[in-house]
Amino acid sequence: MKFRTSLVYAGLAALAIAAGLLASWLVFQRHEQPRPQTAALLLHDAKPLPDFDLKDSDGQPFTKSSLLGHWSLLYFGYTHCPDACPTTLAALNQVMGELARRPRLPRPTVYFVSVDPKRDDLKLLKTYTGYFNPGFIGATGGEDALHALTQALGVDYAYGKPDAEGDYAVDHSAFVVLVDRQGRQVALFTPPLDAKRTVADYSDILKYYGETW
Secondary structure, three states: HHHHEEEEEEHHHHHHHHHHHHHHHHHHHHHHOOOOOOOOEEEEEEEEEEOEEEEOOOOEEEEEEOOOOOOOOEEEOOOOOOOHHHHHHHHHHHHHHHHHHOOOOOOOOEEEEEOOOOOOOHHHHHHHHHHHOOOOEEEEEEEHHHHHHHHHHHOOEEOOOOOOOOOOEEEEEEOOOEOOOOOEEEEEOOOOHHHHHHHHHHHHHHHHHOEEE
16 A cells, blocks of 8 residues: 555656656747847846826726736827927828738737826827827826836937027937736837838747737
């Protein structure tokens, strides 16, 4: 009886070792998978986003949980931006048009996060983003809440000196952040965005992270 019990324990131990070796092999294979050659900056390791608390242009909470379960493209700017923001949002609309020609490819949600909450209320954000694409979602919040998110993503912004009429410019980073289904920053798309190349890079990045369609 003791001999049989020893055999059972030995068998269980062997199974555990085999499972561990298999897990290690899978991890090894994941790290050995060739990184795609993209125009986008693919981060070496996916970077989890911190908790944050903003509002979207429908007045709903925009938090880390809002980014879970789907891929997302985040762009940070402001509605009074004279060039970079409208150019990038127009390019992202072209990206969505290109994605429409590949319906099986997971469609990301596009978020325009305003770093100018003093002038960009939710109603204005909804109108502004809807001008480029009705599916785009605007979001903003208090400066502390914005700082928690932008600092984690490496997004910089600074307010210029107001003119005689109180208008001011906001200098801000111009890249688009790609966030995966787990709420992790995985890549940056830098301007100018070419729709076909951006979609090709997006497809390659998804394959790298094990997405199938």
